[in-house]
Amino acid sequence: MAYESSVPYRAGTEGYTSFRIPAVVRACSGHLLAFVEGRVSSAADSGTIDLVLKRSADAGRTWGPLQVVARNGTGTAGNPAPVVLDSGRVLLLQVRNAADATEDRIRRGHVPPADGRRIWLQHSDDDGASWSPPREITGQAKLPHWRWYATGPGHALQLRHGPYAGRLLVPANHSTPPTDPQDSGAEPRYNGGHALLSDDDGATWRIGYTDSDSDSDTDTGRSVAPNETTAAELPDGSVYLNARNEAAAAWQRVDAVSTDGGEHLVRPFRPQAGLSGPAVQGSALHLGDRGALLFSGPAHPSARALMTLRTSRDGGLTWRTAHTVGGLPAAYSDLVRLDRDTVGLLYETGDFSAYSTITFRRIPVEEPT
Incomplete structure (x- = not known):
């Protein structure tokens, strides 16, 4: 079956060398908003990067002109997490x-805090x-000893069900320094996942659950280190979390569940062997009525290739392949519900x-159900 597709962003056009890190949401009007990083002079993860x-207005069939939402001078504005x-x-x-x-310099503590990863918000x-002028929320969203930091990337949540309905939940990740203070320039001790929470529509924020290299083995010393994380609300109001795993292990994805709106995890992140693939960001979406x-x-x-939709009928315990999107190279992605019968996938790909x-x-x- 042929599926409708469009190409809102193409590398080397509209003043940008590269476009990366997609995030997509559907506004209340029905308009789709497709955010990406516009990388000005190279495809590198650092440098001059704008959020565009x-x-x-037609469910992803055609797209309007490029808008620059956030610009950080000659620096980086990235990791979009819209809700x-x-x-x-x-x-x-x-x-x-x-x-x-760069990420390596930040992780090794070679970057002063003022130049490191800081968290901002627009509406x-x-x-x-x-868009509103950007407002910094680093003091509410990041612990002082955390070094690397990333929101999402991909869509965030406003919870709809249960006692925490209305709460905003933004999956994020961080790194911390080595445990030995004499070795301050070494690799960080771990990658960690956490959530940002707001109960007043984003006026104030706090850190919810935190998790790190929570499962170790005798060969590597660590086997679960959650990094880029995606979240989906289940029908009972619990939150399913799935993360890229940065630990040296056979599995590349780990998952966890929160039953208190992201404040804590029922158990630490653990391997999810049902989602095989390379180390890469992914996206989760619950279909609700379906x-x-x-x-x-x-x-x-x-390899970063073979973009695939997989589906679970038991809240993420087990998975099966639902639809192979294509056999081409592919990397980051984000899912959005378009209507009762259709989902949209915004993803990185090329020949x-x-x-x-x-x-x-x-x-x-x-098809994916």
Whole structure:
């Protein structure tokens, strides 16, 4: 079956060398908002990087002009984590750092805090047509000893069910220094996952659960180290969390569940062997009325390729392949519900490189369920 697709972003166009790190949400009006990082001079993860947006009024078939939502001078504004509130307001969490603050330098403690990863927030009350000035929330969102930090990337949540309905939950990750203070420039002790929570529509924030290299073995010393995390609310109000695993282990994904709105985890992150694939970001989305939990990500065992939708009928305990999107190179992705019958997938792909385009694909719900 042929699925409708469009290409909102193509590398080497509109003033940007590369577009990466997609995130997509559906506004209350029905407009789709597709956020990415616009990388000015190279495809590298640091340097001059803007947060840009394209909007679609026809469910992803065509896209409007590029808008620059956030610019950090010659530095980086990235890791978009948008969420649509019940009021219609769209919040966009993001991180910022200096242009020369590479991930390795930040992790090793070679970057002063003012130039390192800091967390900012913007909002739009007109479906993304215009945006508020950015507001920094680093003091509420990041512990002083954390070094690397990333929001999402991908859509965040406003919980809809149970006693925590209305709460905002933004999956995020961090790293910490080595345990030996004499070895301050060494590799960080671990990657850790955590959640940012707000109970007042984003006016104030706090840190919810935190988890790190929570499961160790005698060969590696650590086997679970959650990194880029995606979240989905299940029908009973619990939150399913799935993360990229940075530990040296055979499995590349780990998952966990929270039953108190992201304050704590029922158990630490543990391996999820049902989602085989390379070390890469992925996206989770629960279909609600259809009863299925979806996950998007490359399914090739070692390469960023073979973008695939997988589905679970038991809250993420077991998974099966539902739809192979394509056999081409592919990397980061984000899922969005378009209507009762269709989901949308915004993902990195290309004929010979996963980073040639950001493509949008419409997929009937019947197939991935």
